Amino acid sequence: MASVAVPSGLSGHSVQLPDRFLPQLVNTGQPSWLPGEVHVVPDDFFLYFLLEQGLAIRYGVGVGRKGLYQPGKFTVARKAKWPWWRPTNAMIRREPHKYARYSDGMKGGPNNPLGARALYLYDDNGRDTYLRIHGTNAPETIGSAVSNGCARLTNDHVKDLYERVAVGARVYLYPKVTTA
Template sequence: MRFSKAQVAHHTGSITRRFFVGGVGAIAAVPQMALAHKVQLPDRFLPQLVNSGRRDWVAGSVHVVPDDFFLYLMLQDGMAIRYGVGVGRKGLYEPGTFTVARKAKWPWWRPTNAMIRREPHKYARYKDGLKGGPNNPLGARALYLYDDAGRDTYLRIHGTNEPHTIGSAVSNGCARLTNEHVKDLYERVEIDARVHLYPKGSGA
């Protein structure tokens, strides 16, 4: 469902000015964002304003529904900007409620020790880390998720240079968006925003 700029303005009502200003422009730019991909995504995975039907989801919060491969950034009155995502593969997806404690552009990345143990042939070469850039697995932007005790969970919402993986469960646990879409999300999500990763099969 597509909405006019006036409708977007109505439903972004009490969100911060920075959130609102980015909102109208980015919604209008959805066709251009789609054209920027080397892989053509299905329409359902393009950013779009939707009625989530969830009045209990707080404005400014983020919700990842793994069964549908959707991420919702909540606005007002149940309205949300919905993005397509890829999620963690079987055994590695970790549901829970977290806080965005840090954000980074073109982030530095190091595989976790668990990743290196699981797939040394793939990750051991990066044990000293990899600087940010187009070939970095975290892509163009990253949101860092911390638990309620203030500890880094090593879970991220980040970009990817593999847009064909959107709509699938292939990652080591993180939620990924295309680089174009994560840049848009990055500008909207505030530090201290709550992030809800729902269990698979929960019907959330």
């Protein structure tokens, strides 16, 4: 197998992530995980992008907070650089003080909650689930369950992942085992 470049730098923000959340080349020990797939293990706060022979690049992620994380099997139906964002109607209802002002959306850029890149997850019927794998302008949230359901990486790490994941890739969001 050819060597794989794994990003290590965290330029662009001043938060120092714990070493375990930096991208690492790992052997998954999961023979059923196939090259090109994405697997999110929420209790460990890891996202795996599968390479060949059981190897993967493991990234640290933040995931959905209690009651908002949705496990399942999805497909990356589209990708965007510096994506436009609008909170879902459910987000606006839950926290109008925080999200109502964005009901017309927000253009992409460094202050956008989706960060530098987004992978849009669709169900098997071709419908947008409103779940995303995206960057974040809050890198200190990596390793925690605070989002509205999406998986988030640092902007540097999502840029790397974005280049590796193809439209049509399968994404597996595993159920949470712990209730914290």
